[in-house]
Amino acid sequence: MAPPNRQSGNLENPTRRSLLAGVAALGALGAAGCSRVATASTADGGDLLDRLRAAGVVRLGIAGEIPFGYIDKDGQLTGEAPELAKVIFKRLGVDRVQPVPTEFGSLIPGLNSQQFDAVAAGMYVNPERCEQVIFADPDYQMLDAFIVRKGNPMGLHSYQDVVKKGAKFATGTGYAEIQYAVDAGYEESDILIVPDQVAGLNAVEAGRVDVFAGTALTVREIVKKSGRTESTRPFAPLVDGKPHVDGGAFAFRRTETRLRDAFNAELRKLKKSGELFRILRPFGFTKAEMTDLTAKELCGG
Structure with a gap:
């Protein structure tokens, strides 16, 4: 799996095989992470933060999605969420992060079954997920975009266009x-x-679908080395008839409010100082994707 170029911010276009190879390269490092973490006390917001400090390591659930959280070609954990986690958890007294790779749709079940301590995968905050986990405040905001064939022959610019024009539509597991x-x-x-x-790009290139939907950042990066596809302009999907902007954040078990609150306090400091943008910029994020959205807003109350 190719890493981002940290100087230029460019992301290479990996193959599905290379993504899986990167996860396989984790081998011994991830093996321990596949076992369940010790059960934390639920009193007074949980004691997980204390236990992480004592252990010196936090286990992060990732989904192998560039640029949010993935294993690079050297077998190292990177991505916007893991790099942010390294900074914040160090400030919280936890020196090391350990990845636990899984599919995106398995992140919340894996978190709640204690296979890892937090989700570090750029996960969107929405009401359905807020019923299952608690979120830190978003570290970025994001619009959607489509992967389409060169020239966008069907003129697809929104989900309504996909429906009206009978386009064959694809997106990712749990998206x-x-x-x-x-x-x-x-x-x-x-x-x-x-x-x-990557599988979505392949499906569009092969003509199995007309369009693949993902985050604007993911889409614009993955098509860079594809000669047969392009990304559409970013757009806001409609929710209850109104344009909606998503925000991505770290997720924690519902009992671990103390850890979430400590994480949020450090995140606010990074936002105020501008360091958050410096951490995220090498992965293709722009200032337009910095945000003051809160988890409470996106959870619906």
Whole structure:
């Protein structure tokens, strides 16, 4: 799996095989992370932060998605969320982060079954997920975009266009884009669900689908070395008839409010100082994707 170029911020376009190879390269490092973490006390916001400080390591659930959290070609953990985690957890007295790779759709179940301590995968905050986990405040905001064939022959610029024009539609496992398409009137049973953005790119290139939906950042980076596809302009999906901007954040078990609050306190400092943008910029993020959105807003109350 190719890492981002930390000087230029460019991301190489990996193959599905290389993504899986990167996870496999984790080998011994990830093996310990596959065992369950010790059960934390639920009193007074949980004692996980104390236990992490004592252990000196925090286990992070990642989904192998560039640029959010992945293993690079040298077998090292990187991505916007892991790099941010390294900074914040060090400030919290936890010196080391350890990745636990899984599929995106398994992140919340894995967190709640204590296979890892936090989700570090750029996960969108939405009401459905807020019923299962607690989120830190978003570290970025994001619009959606499509991967389409060169020239966008079907003129697809929104989920409503996909429905009106009968386009064959794909998105990733557990992605929020599934619900956006359904809300626009697309039959969920007709959606091609693929493992990740690389598989989505391949599906468009092969003509199996007309469009793949993902985050604007993921889409614009993954098409850079594709001669047969392009990304559409970013757009806000409609939720209850209104344009909606998503925010991505770290997720924690519902009992671990103390850890979440400590994480949030450090995140606010990074936002205020401008250091957050310096951490995220090498992964293709722009100032337009910095945000003051809160988890409470995105959870719906």
